[in-house]
Amino acid sequence: xxxxxxxxxxxxxxxxxxxxxxxxxxxxxxxxxxxxxxxxxxxxxxxxxxxxxxxxxxxxxxxxxxxxxxxxxxxxxxxxxxxxxxxxxxxxxxxxxxxxxxxxxxxxxxxxxxxxxxxxxxxxxxxxxxxxxxxxxxxxxxxxxxxxxxxxxxxxxxxxxxxxxxxxxxxxxxxxxx
Numbered sequence: 390x391x392x393x394x395x396x397x398x399x400x401x402x403x404x405x406x407x408x409x410x411x412x413x414x415x416x417x418x419x420x421x422x423x424x425x426x427x428x429x430x431x432x433x434x435x436x437x438x439x440x441x442x443x444x445x446x447x448x449x450x451x452x453x454x455x456x457x458x459x460x461x462x463x464x465x466x467x468x469x470x471x472x473x474x475x476x477x478x479x480x481x482x483x484x485x486x487x488x489x490x491x492x493x494x495x496x497x498x499x500x501x502x503x504x505x506x507x508x509x510x511x512x513x514x515x516x517x518x519x520x521x522x523x524x525x526x527x528x529x530x531x532x533x534x535x536x537x538x539x540x541x542x543x544x545x546x547x548x549x550x551x552x553x554x555x556x557x558x559x560x561x562x563x564x565x566x567x
Contacts, residue, residue, distance in 0.1 A: 394540040395475055398533040402484050409484060415531035417485045423502065423524050430517055450561055451508035451554070458504040458553035459497050463546065467492035476536040484535035496538045499529045499546025500553075507554040511562075525550075 402412055431448055472494035476483040506521035529543035 391539050391541045395533060398530060398540065399536055401534045402536065403482070412484055412531045412534045415527045416535040419524060419528055423521070426520060447512040450557060451505050454508050454554040454557040455501045455504035455550065457557065458550045459501040462549050462553055463495055463497050463500045466495055470494055474537055475539055481536050483537050485537060487537040493538050494542045495545035495549050496529065496532060496542040497546065498532055499525060499543045500550040502528055503547040503550030504554040507551045508558055511555065511558040
């Protein structure tokens, strides 16, 4: 089933310059847009006047959750289950550069960005969480289209990110209430 979904999404790449540019944008560069949006969220004058401390704490905890999910849980899973990337396994061309020796399951990008999205959703930041959920989906699909992840890598990354953020949010939510 993974092969079928991979083939359908990967077939979007190498068709035309516009599609390839979008895939590359979301697979390799959209993460920088997310950073800019998070900085804007923290530092715009509107938000500085209203509860900057709470926003800073939630942003810090969201980033902490994403880092634990990505570099803790995902790295452990990759160590225990080193799965080859699709372009290595199938001898395909990847649309973006990726280390062929690095395991692909679960996706670190999917894990990181879903962890951010879930944390901000739980912290009741609806506009930001919608942007982050959309970003996590676009990044995940683009990384499959670019040939560097299997669909199950992305789904597993989303699950890991969501679970870790949920746990960290629940462990810390009462400590920061007024």
